[in-house]
Amino acid sequence: MSPDPNPAGAEPAPALGTDVLPGRVVLDADDIARALTRISHEILERNKGAADLLVLGLHTRGVPLARRIASRIEAVEGQPVELGTLDVTMYRDDLRNHPTRSPHRTELPASGLDGKTVVLVDDVLYSGRTIRAALDALSDLGRPSVVRLAVLVDRGHRDLPIRADHVGKNLPTARAERVGVRLEETDGVDEVRIRDAAPAHQEGPR
């Protein structure tokens, strides 16, 4: 999907101004757009339409991705798709290891989760621990009939038996490398970068 990754350090994102971001771009805005369009079609095909579909974005960057996927599905199907957000902070298994942070908002449609096909959306699938936490959170919120997982990037190195149903791009990485997803809504630019170990900020694995 990304035919020509830039060499390291080349072409810093202009939108953020001053700092030159390290690493190379593996997905640019067009790649991301194409990946999301394909994922949207895959979701529709798998679900045989948009009936009982709930697209649920995981905070932080899964939320704008979910919004984009939902609007693509709406464009194809011509009817609105239910959209929600899920915060898994309180369900994480590593709460003790980090200073506490405030949870984000979990927003579900008034009709709830019961009997629906929930598609979880996240930016990067890595250890699988976030998804484990999300599945636990879902079981406290209701009983979906099916839960599926869509991610923009699957970088491997799973700690748990979890896999994605829809993947934007499989990205083979070393554990030491960092995958940084930046999105227009949260960071001012659409791109996925990969770089050697650096300060863990806005990274997929947390």
Added chain:
Amino acid sequence: MKKHLIGIEDLTAGDIGTLFETAAQMHDVQRREVKKLPALRGRTVINLFFEDSTRTRSSFEIAGKWLSADVINISAKGSSTSKGESLRDTVLTVTAMGVDGLVVRHSASGAAEQITQWVDCPVINAGDGMHEHPTQALLDAYTLQRHLGSLEGKHVAIVGDLTHSRVFRSNLLSLAKLGARVTAVAPPTLMPAGVGQWAAEAGFATSYDLDEVLPEVDAVMMLRVQRERMSGGYFPSPREYTIGYGLTRPRLDLLRADVPILHPGPMNRGLEIAPEAADAASSLVLDQVSAGVAIRMSVLYHLLAGEPEPLKPETIKGV
């Protein structure tokens, strides 16, 4: 945020904002069918109450349980303190069982602070004498902020027994940190000694005339008249107090439309607050109770969920 919550004094405006942010999410949990979050699973919280309390204790208990902590209540009556054990021995005995957090109420000002000297776990003050009652002030401010949008520049009257009230002290501090303006209203006998200098330093106004203050405020907070003080000669009779300082039916008309009425409870209906005021559409009394659980969940989460300091060997339990 500091390790313990002894008073609003310990919190910055930023800390209060963080606590409110989390409380808002916890508020949503209260409406869920499964009111349980796993954040404090495997943690033990002890409610150590040396003074009577129903709502604060049960509020902390529910908050802890909804975060999946194991909560144990110990009240002084029927405990070893009534058999002559010292505060220190009671606290050390309780914490030796392996406790991750202590919620303490005591009739002596400074008791919670003192306990922090003896234990390793976070201590949350649920009211100490006439000093502070931080979670009450947080839930009051949180309730008001949800109702009014922002507290910046808002004028709040706090009315009642100010001398003996830890709720007043804590509220004064929290409202000031959130940018609200406070007018303290009380009969001269229940106005703290030296209030003039305190008011000048802390930047609040005082008044002996409730009727004069009510038309100007954005919110009114009634404090409980503690019946145990009646014999102290602070006012001639309950009736006299109601006439001068109770939020009576006629006084409701002095308030601007929809000005919220708060009361930390338990209410003495007919004494400091008339039933018409307590049950008015603008009364936030029950909102305060449900906010209390959300705020206490937020406090427990922020103080107990993470491990802000490196573990000392003796505090690693069960490893």
